[in-house]
Amino acid sequence: MNQEHIVALAERVDTAAYRAQAIPQFADAEGIGEEAAYAIQAASIGRRLQRGERRTGVKMGFTSRAKMVQMGVHDMIWGRLTDAMAETDGAPVSLGRFVHPRVEPELAFLLSKPLPANASLPEALEAVASIAPALEIIDSRFDNFKFTLGDVVADNASSSGYVIGPWRDPRQDFSNLGLVMSINGVARQVGSTAGILGNPLRSLVAAARLSAAAGEPLQAGWIVMAGGATAAEPLEPGQHVLLEIQGLGRVEFNTTH
Numbered sequence: 001m002n003q004e005h006i007v008a009l010a011e012r013v014d015t016a017a018y019r020a021q022a023i024p025q026f027a028d029a030e031g032i033g034e035e036a037a038y039a040i041q042a043a044s045i046g047r048r049l050q051r052g053e054r055r056t057g058v059k060m061g062f063t064s065r066a067k068m069v070q071m072g073v074h075d076m077i078w079g080r081l082t083d084a085m086a087e088t089d090g091a092p093v094s095l096g097r098f099v100h101p102r103v104e105p106e107l108a109f110l111l112s113k114p115l116p117a118n119a120s121l122p123e124a125l126e127a128v129a130s131i132a133p134a135l136e137i138i139d140s141r142f143d144n145f146k147f148t149l150g151d152v153v154a155d156n157a158s159s160s161g162y163v164i165g166p167w168r169d170p171r172q173d174f175s176n177l178g179l180v181m182s183i184n185g186v187a188r189q190v191g192s193t194a195g196i197l198g199n200p201l202r203s204l205v206a207a208a209r210l211s212a213a214a215g216e217p218l219q220a221g222w223i224v225m226a227g228g229a230t231a232a233e234p235l236e237p238g239q240h241v242l243l244e245i246q247g248l249g250r251v252e253f254n255t256t257h
Contacts, residue, residue, distance in 0.1 A: 001036045010043030013155055016141040017044075022099050025142050027150025037153035038214065044156065045080045053082040056223055057111075058211050059136065060203045061157040063196050063227025076203070077149075078210045079157030081223060087137070087163045093253045098139040098160060101235040104228035105181040105243045107174065107193050107200045108134035108164050113220045115204070117212030124204045127218075130167035131174055133245040135181075135253065136225055137161030138232055162225055165243070165251030175199040177246040179229060183239050189230035193245065200226040 009026065016023045027037065049055065061077040087093050095101050112129035119127070139160035142151055152158055176194040180187050197203050203226040208218050218224065235241070235255055242252040 001030075001032070001039075006036065006039045007043055009040045009154065010047065013040065013141060014044040014047045016099070017156075017160070020097050020099050021141075022143045023141055025147055025151050027148045027154065032150040032154065034149065034153060037150040040154040041079065041156050042214070044154070045082070048082055048084065053084045055080065056083050056086065057081040057225070058207050058218065058222065059157060059159045059162070059225040060207055060227040061152075063203050076206050076210070076227070077153055077157045078207060079159035081159065081162065081225070085159065085161050087161050087253060089163055089165055089251050089253070091253060092256045093137070093161065093163070094256050095235060095237055096257055098137065098235075099141055100145040101137055101139050101160070102232035103181070103235055103241055104136050104138060104232040105179055105189060105191070105230055105245075106134045106136050106228060107196065107226045107245070108132045108162070109170075109200075109204050109224040109226065110167060111218055111220055111222050111224065115208040115218040117209050117217065119205055119208045121201050121205060124201055124208065125170065128170040128204070131170045131248065132167045133165040133179075133243050133248045133251045134225060135163045135241060135243050135251055136228070137163075137235070159225075162223075163251055163253050164223065166249050168248050172247065174248070175201070177248065179243065179245045181230065181233065182242045182244075183233060185240070188233050191230040193229055195229040196226050203227050
């Protein structure tokens with residue numbers, strides 16, 4: 001696929017996200033494989049950076065084996081985070097900028113130094129300044145929240161917003177912490193951080209590998225969202241979303257129109 005076509009599709013995806021308008025799926029019709037899809041994603045995020053947004057990190061997707069099997073893939077996917085996606089813990093979140101917003105519970109890493117592609121688990125942990133409970137707002141820009149692998153990768157792995165709770169000392173065992181995500185006081189998802197590849201640190205190692213392969217190695221000060229620990233829940237205005245993770249605390253937001 002030539003660069004002109006990649007740029008045109010990146011504009012289509014970026015415009016859909018910017019205007020919060022759904023678009024038809026295009027990957028199958030265009031014959032887009034994973035490599036081209038990531039090129040579209042990079043060009044789409046490049047448009048955001050040109051508008052003044054600042055890169056803040058990486059998000060991981062397909063971090064459960066069941067999701068990989070469902071999508072017919074053998075590796076995780078990843079997307080790019082910017083400061084415009086960040087929402088404040090405890091504050092209102094307007095759903096007007098999303099198409100099909102959903103929320104999922106996650107663990108976030110804050111890096112104290114760059115992390116190379118071939119980092120081991122101990123090396124990855126050494127690069128972590130802090131960990132925090134986090135909520136990711138995912139949003140496919142495609143009609144009916146339906147997409148192929150090429151579509152979702154091109155669409156920044158559905159990454160749209162994130163809310164980070166209080167940062168905590170990473171020198172604790174966070175591999176299997178119980179968590180509950182509630183909406184309006186009712187538990188909607190119950191799980192464990194072990195739902196993220198058996199240990200969220202494995203997701204950080206994968207993020208280092210995938211990001212470096214794209215020529216964008218993980219940097220000091222970046223946030224890495226480790227991936228959903230449970231299934232996502234749909235969002236609508238008038239909801240209070242709360243995530244509590246054992247030993248790490250809570251993170252929350254309220255939805256508005």
